[in-house]
Amino acid sequence: xxxxxxxxxxxxxxxxxxxxxxxxxxxxxxxxxxxxxxxxxxxxxxxxxxxxxxxxxxxxxxxxxxxxxxxxxxxxxxxxxxxxxxxxxxxxxxxxxxxxxxxxxxxxxxxxxxxxxxxxxxxxxxxxxxxxxxxxxxxxxxxxxxxxxxxxxxxxxxxxxxxxxxxxxxxxxxxxxxxxxxxxxxxxxxxxxxxxxxxxxxxxxxxxxxxxxxxxxxxxxxxxxxxxxxxxxxxxxxxxxxxxxxxxxxxxxxxxxxxxxxxxxxxxxxxxxxxxxxxxxxxxxxxxxxxxxxxxxxxxxxxxxxxxxxxxxxxxxxxxxxxxxxxxxxxxxxxxxxxxxxxxxxxxxxxxxxxxxxxxxxxxxxxxxxxxxxxxxxxxxxxxxxxxxxxxxxxxxxxxxxxxxxxxxxxxxxxxxxxxxxxxxxxxxxxxxxxxxxxxxxxxxxxxxxxxxxxxxxxxxxxxxxxxxxxxxxxxxxxxxxxxxxxxxxxxxxxxxxxxxxxxxxxxxxxxxxxxxxxxxxxxxxxxxxxxxxxxxxxxxxxxxxxxxxxxxxxxxxxxxxxxxxxxxxxxxxxxxxxxxxxxxxxxxxxxxxxxxxxxxxxxxxxxxxxxxxxxxxxxxxxxxxxxxxxxxxxxxxxxxxxxxxxxxxxxxxxxxxxxxxxxxxxxxxxxxxxxxxxxxxxxxxxx
DNA sequence: AGCTTTCAACTTTTT
DNA sequence: GTTGAAAGCT
Numbered sequence: 001x002x003x004x005x006x007x008x009x010x011x012x013x014x015x016x017x018x019x020x021x022x023x024x025x026x027x028x029x030x031x032x033x034x035x036x037x038x039x040x041x042x043x044x045x046x047x048x049x050x051x052x053x054x055x056x057x058x059x060x061x062x063x064x065x066x067x068x069x070x071x072x073x074x075x076x077x078x079x080x081x082x083x084x085x086x087x088x089x090x091x092x093x094x095x096x097x098x099x100x101x102x103x104x105x106x107x108x109x110x111x112x113x114x115x116x117x118x119x120x121x122x123x124x125x126x127x128x129x130x131x132x133x134x135x136x137x138x139x140x141x142x143x144x145x146x147x148x149x150x151x152x153x154x155x156x157x158x159x160x161x162x163x164x165x166x167x168x169x170x171x172x173x174x175x176x177x178x179x180x181x182x183x184x185x186x187x188x189x190x191x192x193x194x195x196x197x198x199x200x201x202x203x204x205x206x207x208x209x210x211x212x213x214x215x216x217x218x219x220x221x222x223x224x225x226x227x228x229x230x231x232x233x234x235x236x237x238x239x240x241x242x243x244x245x246x247x248x249x250x251x252x253x254x255x256x257x258x259x260x261x262x263x264x265x266x267x268x269x270x271x272x273x274x275x276x277x278x279x280x281x282x283x284x285x286x287x288x289x290x291x292x293x294x295x296x297x298x299x300x301x302x303x304x305x306x307x308x309x310x311x312x313x314x315x316x317x318x319x320x321x322x323x324x325x326x327x328x329x330x331x332x333x334x335x336x337x338x339x340x341x342x343x344x345x346x347x348x349x350x351x352x353x354x355x356x357x358x359x360x361x362x363x364x365x366x367x368x369x370x371x372x373x374x375x376x377x378x379x380x381x382x383x384x385x386x387x388x389x390x391x392x393x394x395x396x397x398x399x400x401x402x403x404x405x406x407x408x409x410x411x412x413x414x415x416x417x418x419x420x421x422x423x424x425x426x427x428x429x430x431x432x433x434x435x436x437x438x439x440x441x442x443x444x445x446x447x448x449x450x451x452x453x454x455x456x457x458x459x460x461x462x463x464x465x466x467x468x469x470x471x472x473x474x475x476x477x478x479x480x481x482x483x484x485x486x487x488x489x490x491x492x493x494x495x496x497x498x499x500x501x502x503x504x505x506x507x508x509x510x511x512x513x514x515x516x517x518x519x520x521x522x523x524x525x526x527x528x529x530x531x532x533x534x535x536x537x538x539x540x541x542x543x544x545x546x547x548x549x550x551x552x553x554x555x556x557x558x559x560x561x562x563x564x565x566x567x568x569x570x571x572x573x574x575x576x577x578x579x580x581x582x583x584x585x586x587x588x589x590x591x592x593x594x595x596x597x598x599x600x601x602x603x604x605x606x607x608x609x610x611x612x613x614x615x616x617x618x619x620x621x622x623x624x625x626x627x628x629x630x631x632x633x634x635x636x637x638x639x640x641x642x643x644x645x646x647x648x649x650x651x652x653x654x655x656x657x658x659x660x661x662x663x664x665x666x667x668x669x670x671x672x673x674x675x676x677x678x679x680x681x682x683x684x685x686x687x688x
Numbered sequence: 689a690g691c692t693t694t695c696a697a698c699t700t701t702t703t
Numbered sequence: 704g705t706t707g708a709a710a711g712c713t
Contacts, residue, residue, distance in 0.1 A: 091703045186703045355699050573700045595699055636696050
């Protein structure tokens with residue numbers, strides 16, 4: 001290792017942020033200003049100045065972000081030091097605190113953590129209803145209260161209408177049930193540690209001593225309770241660095257509050273505020289548009305992004321006749337840019353939209369153009385244990401040499417084949433360099449295993465072969481559903497769930513997921529009819545095995561975390577923190593972005609949050625950005641006139657091309673238009 | 689009363 | 704393309 005300081009190559013503002021170690025520090029990190037680099041470098045700097053790794057806590061909002069930060073830290077400070085750093089989400093830090101100190105709150109060490117589905121069941125029970133939506137509304141309301149730091153009594157006080165009073169009443173019983181079960185929900189993972197640290201001096205001193213320095217990422221996303229927890233953790237010393245951007249606060253609707261940014265200078269008069277304004281991501285045109293838009297919001301901290309890169313391409317404005325046309329234009333743009341010179345990869349493109357349902361039309365258009373794509377979000381369905389079980393079986397049907405799948409299928413549900421047998425089978429297959437499934441029918445298997453074990457394995461093997469055969473020859477939705485249900489009956493999966501789950505309600509929920517899964521597969525087996533661009537066409541029917549194959553591919557790619565070359569489709573919310581060379585921001589219309597419900601008026605706060613969303617969208621782009629607006633848009637059954645979003649005017653696109661001579665500009669624009677028309681023509685031909 | 693049909697609406701999401 | 708609510712039908 002060289003002796004260069006960890007902060008080599010940082011700009012002055014970044015350096016100031018890294019080296020301000022002896023007091024509270026707030027870094028206002030504009031989009032693309034290298035904030036993760038600042039955090040990891042600061043961690044390294046803290047180590048240099050004498051902190052031990054275990055004394056430094058870095059807090060993020062998602063596990064993914066924590067993972068990434070740990071990777072970055074690892075490459076900077078080495079494996080050994082990085083291992084002991086307390087890099088985690090607010091929630092996992094909460095878990096750690098409660099596991100160690102929970103007894104002080106009357107919580108046993110092995111308390112259970114309820115996920116969202118579990119909570120819903122408890123709420124139905126506590127509220128005496130079967131109405132899932134009612135339960136969901138309670139869940140939402142109660143969660144917001146808890147995130148504001150309200151207990152049931154305070155919540156009852158805060159309740160404004162009949163619905164909220166009912167929710168508050170349910171909340172009392174809900175909390176009682178949680179403590180009776182020795183269970184906590186996600187919100188408790190913040191509120192209970194806070195309660196502990198504020199009421200128990202001994203615990204507070206212990207943890208303030210343990211975690212000497214705290215860094216918080218995405219600080220603008222903290223809610224009231226998280227703020228208090230941070231305060232309790234850092235105590236009087238106030239040794240922390242908060243990194244955030246008030247202009248990228250887009251989670252107000254789930255309890256995040258920029259009050260936390262306003263309060264910080266008041267609560268910590270010694271606070272050093274350092275804005276990072278140099279952007280290392282986008283071209284001048286893009287940054288100018290972003291700055292112009294966000295200028296419409298009141299400023300909490302003054303900052304203006306700038307970049308050393310040139311203006312680059314002007315921002316393209318697409319005006320589409322309708323949703324289909326918009327999708328075609330977006331696809332044509334991708335094809336045109338790819339036809340250009342070196343040609344960017346598909347993964348260099350993203351299509352950004354306000355609401356999930358907007359994705360569908362773009363999916364269709366991309367499929368028709370044979371462009372690979374992925375829709376971000378969702379997919380967590382496949383992480384559920386019961387779904388993983390069944391996917392194990394499906395993977396085995398697709399590829400019998402998939403040993404992990406074999407092990408999962410052969411042991412779930414239990415069928416009298418234990419680890420002894422499987423251990424021997426594994427050794428045998430390793431010796432003969434074949435898969436476990438292949439080994440199962442080998443004649444020399446008798447040398448390794450007794451007859452009873454072999455008989456059991458053979459039965460399983462025959463069943464798999466039979467099932468594979470059925471899966472290959474079953475097509476169509478109804479037949480597929482019947483076949484899958486028969487399979488589940490064959491392996492007694494429902495019984496398995498009921499036996500292995502202590503709580504019958506949880507088992508029922510899991511079985512419900514299984515049925516959803518069956519449904520999902522069956523739907524894909526039936527031919528799908530769709531109308532696309534006036535052409536009606538039918539996807540061919542698929543066999544169950546075909547669908548299983550698709551699932552296997554998705555799973556193996558996800559498992560390896562491999563990035564494929566595909567266009568990204570994502571909501572603006574989910575795009576925060578990401579970037580692409582080429583971005584198309586679609587549906588930039590009044591009503592959609594800014595979003596407004598039909599019957600409600602938009603508050604100023606809501607509009608400002610929508611504006612920040614627009615700002616986030618613009619700043620995702622590195623080299624080119626296209627914004628697209630609809631001239632007509634669908635609303636339910638009928639089509640209404642589309643009003644261009646006010647944010648388009650705020651971008652001041654005509655000014656954005658700079659101080660160019662008007663005549664020159666006209667000439668250039670004409671040439672560009674002609675070139676684009678050519679490209680679009682060329683690109684359109686092979687697509688049809 | 690309980691069923692079917694029709695109509696209109698349609699955020700954003702992590703732990 | 705789905706879901707929930709309200710109107711209409713038996």
